[in-house]
Amino acid sequence: MSGETVLELDAVTKVYGEQPPVPALRGVSFSVGRGELVAIVGPSGSGKSTLLHVIGTLERPSSGVVRIGGADAARLTDRELSLLRAREIGFVFQQFFLAEHATVRENVADGLLYAGVRAAERYRLADEALERVGLSDRATFKPNKISGGQRQRVAIARALVGRPAIVLADEPTGNLDSTTGASIMALIHELNAAGSTIIMITHDAGLADQLPRRIRLLDGRVVSDTGDGERP
Template identity: 55%
Template sequence: MTPAPVIELRDVTKSYPGGVHALRGVNLTVEEGELLAVVGPSGSGKSTMLNVIGTLDRSTTGTVRVAGYDVSELSDSRLSALRARHIGFVFQHFHLAAGRDAVDNVADGLLYAGVPLKERRARAREALAKVRLDHRSSHTPNELSGGEKQRVAIARALVGAPRLLLADEPTGALDTASGAIVMELVHELHASGTTICVITHDNEIADSLPRRVRFRDGEIVSDSRSGTCPASSRTEGAGS
């Protein structure tokens, strides 16, 4: 049996009071194991789409399915469970707890999964090793560089073994060298089987990924894969 897509959006809109239309009829399918960039300028709708995909916000109309679940049919508590089990988040500004070391910051990613503290910390150490930070596990955020903080944040997102990693401008607060290390990790994690969606305004980052979904004014204007013609000339992916 073919597994359900990790992400499936059909005719999705998101509107706010005052006539603001952040998403306009978006259609998007992301299969298991894909690595894609959602790219566009500020205000194009890409971050709104991340919030909708991540079930942090509900669409106004249309169908949103994540890991096979129609999110419109789930209560807030079941949405929280869906996020805890299936989705990992990485944000531009890390959101690490200042007084807690790297192990406990990563272990916090399992707080809502009902995992005992000892196991949370053991799994946190494994996740830190994956991002090559096991030697910094006892350090607090003020003792880490920006790039190291982002790698801790990635480990926290991965500690629950999510099917989907959503990374919102993961290199936006980093220098070029640290950003390159983070993107190297993204490629390694994808090679290990994680489905990853990177939200970015950086065309260089987008062009380094195998699939690029370009947003403008709340619509998908192109959807292309390396070695293929843009999907904007096909039906899939085009927002209308």
């Protein structure tokens, strides 16, 4: 790992409502370096989903700083934030969110729609991403003609297609059987070994323990981080 920081959170809070206020994040601070593979793990209600939304710039924090690739998200306009999200963050969700009427190749290419990439280049990059996840032979298939594991690989390819600074994977094996889930975890490790920075959000401590760094959340706070003091 180069030691370059791609994500930095400093004293991030998120409070919902006013009467009474409900704190979801309480002073969360950590950074992630390029090429890291990190699990954010905690039980239901620990703040994982809120943290995912804040890291992914889908929600603004109530206070604190979120920096992605050196850009302070709080200082960006909504338009600038959308562009940052399109270029720097790839999302993989538990639900695949694939367009059933479109081919696998079109679904992956659509990951670049909002990044201002021309159509021919979108499809070229989609083919590259499908090759990375081992699905070149399924490019012309519709999602309903492939398995659940293959659909999650398509979703991962879509997240990777723009070579984002960070891939955020939210319970990526949650809808899969254990064998298929294991193959997706193996793919995540392979992609990380090839240089992708991946942050996986999960409630499953067993899955988290397979990753080299684990940030544990409880009641909106970081209670442990195996990466503290270990990164160059």
